[in-house]
Structures are given as structure tokens and as C-alpha cells.
Amino acid sequence: MNQFKVNVNGVLLLDKPKGLSSNKALVKVKKIYNAKKAGHAGTLDPLATGVLPILLGEATKFAMFGLNSDKRYLAYIALGTKTSTGDSEGEIIDKKYFQVDVQQINYVLESVLGEQFQLPPMYSALKYRGKPLYKYARDGIEVSRKKRIVFIRSIRLIALKNSVMTIDVTCSKGTYIRSLSEQIGEKLGGCAHLMDLRRTEVGASTIEESVSLEKLETLFNNSPENLKLELRPVEFFIANLPSVSLKENERKIFLHGQSLRLGFKENKSESKISYRVYDDYGVFLGTGELNLDGTLKPIRLISQQTFN
Template sequence: MFFYKKRNIHGLLLLDKPKGISSNNALQKVKTIFHAKKAGYVGTLDPLATGMLPICFGESTKFSHYLMQSNKRYHVIAKLGEKTSTFDSDGIVVQKRPILFNSVQLKLSINEFIGVIDQIPSMYSAIKYKGLPLYKYARQGLNIERKIRKIIIYNIYSIYQKKNLIEFKILCSKGTYIRTLVDDLGEKLGCGAHVIFLRRLQVSSYLHDQLITLSSLYKILNANYINKINFFKKIDKLLMPIDSPVSFLPQIHLANQQSYNFLLGQIISLNYNIKNGLVRVLDEEKKFLGLGEIKKETLLIPYRLVSTYANSVIHY
């Protein structure tokens, strides 16, 4: 890759993470391609998993928390009859059992997972204990006590079983570990199970057809290797706006003087017919200024502001 200084860029990229690399590895590759100073991903995907990995650049990272709290949708294929150490095919088989359940038992077992359920995360997860992810303890043969989590399974659908494989799609809340769910299902069916395929299809309202692959980014790079300005222009067009993670919030527009005062942290008096709560604040030119909180239905209080340079930075 051509040498170029790191850039202040802002926005969100929906990366289609490939199989076989960690989420952090994928992030570093994208960060290098974009020559970005600051970037972070939302929602860890295992090396085995593929699919939607939102990457926030610059000021957009201030609002990534809202994506962390959102629902996710997955496509899952599990192998029945085998329980593994990691609850997926990257682990070693620790127990084999015959598959004896019928279609009625399968449906009843799956239905038991719909709704609010308790889940204990796997030791092979990125949850941190004393500053280290649990999987590092697991690799040393250590078992750390994990807290039970309340999660929500909204739906498990498109269920298909053939011989020792079961395939389904699932819509779930934040904090859901699909590997743990599959392992728990395998225990309920009495045969054991582990994940062999996992693809994240959706995060919040982002759709699967919005994904950008690493290979497509490298293809643009190779086609514009000499002309770096043209390259940056093309890949920057792939970024969604800074406020994309909070696009579900209502928006209000401020006049120039109000915008200036808002960015100084001052409370603004409004006549908008908006109930109390968070709103996206834009100026007259539709530039995103940050989040504000409406109180008493007439006051706008600065809540999370965007740096003044973020909407006007020159990338090239």
C-alpha cells in the first residue's frame, strides 16, 4: 500500500467480515486501508463468523454505543451429536452422543428459548475479567465464574434439519451468545451440538445488502494505487454519515446563531413540537452537530457534541 499520513475521517462502514480472522484483525485492515487515525468496531464476531461488523470512524465512535444496545439477526448452522470445548467447530470434540429426538421434540425445545431467557457466556468469549478476555483464561485451562445474563430471543425461524445438521435464523437482543445458545439447545435435545457456520445478517436497522467486503476495498485500492486522492474519494463515499448509529432519533434544525451557541454548550429555547428526550441536532446546512436533550418540551440541552471540524474536514 502507498505511504500516506493518517487522516481524520468520520462516518460508519458496514464491513462484511470474512471467515478466519478476528474482529480486531478486520478492524486493523480497514483502518490501514482508510489511513484512519481513529476507528473502532461494534459487536465482536468470532473468527469462525462472517457478516455485519459496523466500523465507526472518528466522531462516529461517540455514538457507537447505540449500536451496541441494538438487536441482531444471525444465520446459523449447527452440527448435532457433538459437543465441543468452544461450542463451535474451532474447538475439540469433548463428547459424542446419538441423535434420538423427533421433529416435535425439536420444535418444543426451540420454543423454550423464545422470550426472555438466562444465559451464561462461554469461557471462550471476549468478556473481560480483571482486564483480560475470558478466552485467554480458557486457553490456560482456567474456569472463571460468569454471571448469568438476561437476554431476549425474539424469534427463531426458517428451521431446517437434515441428518446431523440443523439450520435456522434468529433475531435476538444485545449480549446474546449464539454458540452458547446452540450448546444449550444441544443439551436440551440430549445429543449435544456446536456451531459450524455463523453469519450476522443485521445490526439495528442496517440491512445485509449494505455490506462492503474487504476484497472490494482492496480492489478499489489496486485500481487507484498511483492516484491516492482518487482512491480516498472513492472509499470515503462508502461511509455512512456520522449520525448513522442514531438515525432512529428525531431531528431538529437550528439557525446559524443557535447552532453556534449549541456547540458552545449553551441551552437553546425552542418552539419545536417534540416530546422530551434525545434528538439529533443539525444546522441550516443539514450538518450534524450532535445529540441534544429536550426538556420541558421547550429547552434543548447539549448532550453529545461533534467536534467542529468533523463535518468540514478535508480528507485528501
């Protein structure tokens, strides 16, 4: 690998291993690809495994689309014990053993569906006065937090064995599965904590599409030229947006950040529609907003160095 950083553009779907923070996983991937710029779309706790989208180069411009996507998890919840952190890394602070059946669990799971206010746990990366909450928690300090609106899209019981229940849950961004696990335990008449967590989907990306860090390291050592085969397109997280192709003269205007009038108009109620914008050869140029009068305004542009 060249000692100098290079322009690498695309989205890598990493299957993050247990015991590694999202930022450390990001650093490893960035080093493997020798990339100048990288970011990720949705933090996973070190305890958790699963889909962690890594955005390289120009793909970082569209990180918010990944961050705002719904997430899907397999959560393993230990019933009867509460911990200081809400997961298996904390100390047990309460025990309430109780018997439940599948019918009771399904009733409780149905009750948490939809919109709800959730209080972020103290052991989280949310910041208070510039400092992560978990640092206050480690010092024994509890600070005031605002409840946030989250949405549970779907939730179902997969298994119940030896006081451990496995659930499949799809939820909005910002949902804390640790807090949800504790809520479920309380609704069942006892307590609970999150024993293990695996993220299986981020938006339309799935765990089946993801690659392990071990495989990336093997490619790096044996066939680095194949690393690029693991990358998705820069526009991966905006594939659901409608697209428009520009002619050469329109392309130049768009890439200079200027609005241009297209030969069609949107017949929708929204005053502005976001579009993926391509040239006549299918090269992705960025995103734009199409107004009702047919004017396309550039919003996010791909660096022209990408085309060289």
C-alpha cells in the same frame, strides 16, 4: 494515500471474512481509509462472518447505539457432538447422537424465546480481573462468571439436514449463539455445538448493504477516491431518533455546548427525549436532549473541524 492520518468520518458496513478477528478487520479498514480514529460496533468471533460495522472518526461517538442494537444471525448447529469451546474450533468432548424431527425442534425453539439468563462461555472475550476469559480457558482454568439477561426476539428453523440444523435468530446484545446452540442441543435430549455463524443484521443494517474486504482492497489499489462512497453518514446508527433543525444563532450556542430554548415542547411522558440535531443546511451537529420545558441540552457534539 497520504502517509499522514486523515479525518475520515462515517460508518462502513463490513462483511467480515472467516478467520479474521474483529480487531484485525478493524485495523485493515482503518489502514485502507488512512483514518485517524476507528472502532467497531459488536465483536464477531474469527469463526463467524457477516455484518461488522466499522465506525470512523466522529462516528465513533455513537458506537454505543450500534453496540446496543439487536443482532440477527444464521446459525449452523451440529447436533450430537459437544466441543470444548462450544464451536467447531474446539475438541469434541462428548457425543450423544439422537433422532429429532422438525416438530420437536420447533417446540424447543419456541421454548427459548423471550428473556433468559445466559452464562457467558469460558471461550469468550469477556474479562475477569483484566484478562480475557479465553486465556484462562486455554490454561485449563475455569473462573466464576455471572449469568446475564439476554432476550431472544425471534427464532425459526430454516433447514435440517444430516444432523445439522440451520436457524435464523434475532437477539439482544450480549447473546452468545454458541451458548444458545448448546442449550438447544440439551433441550433436544442430547448435545450440540455451533458449526458456523453468519451475522445478517445489526440494528437496521443488513448483510446486503455490507461490503467485502476484498472489494475495499480493490478500490484502495485501483480507485481510492471511490472508497468514500462505501461510507454511511456519521449519524447512521441514530437514524431512528427524531430530529430538529437549528437556526444560525442557535447553532453557535449548541456547538459551544450550551443549552438553548427552542420554540416547541415535547408532549410525551418522558422527561428527556434524545434528538438528532442539524443546522438549516442539513449538516449534522450532534445529539441533544429536549426537556419538557423546551430546553435542548447538547449531549454529543461533532467536532467543529468536521465543518471546515
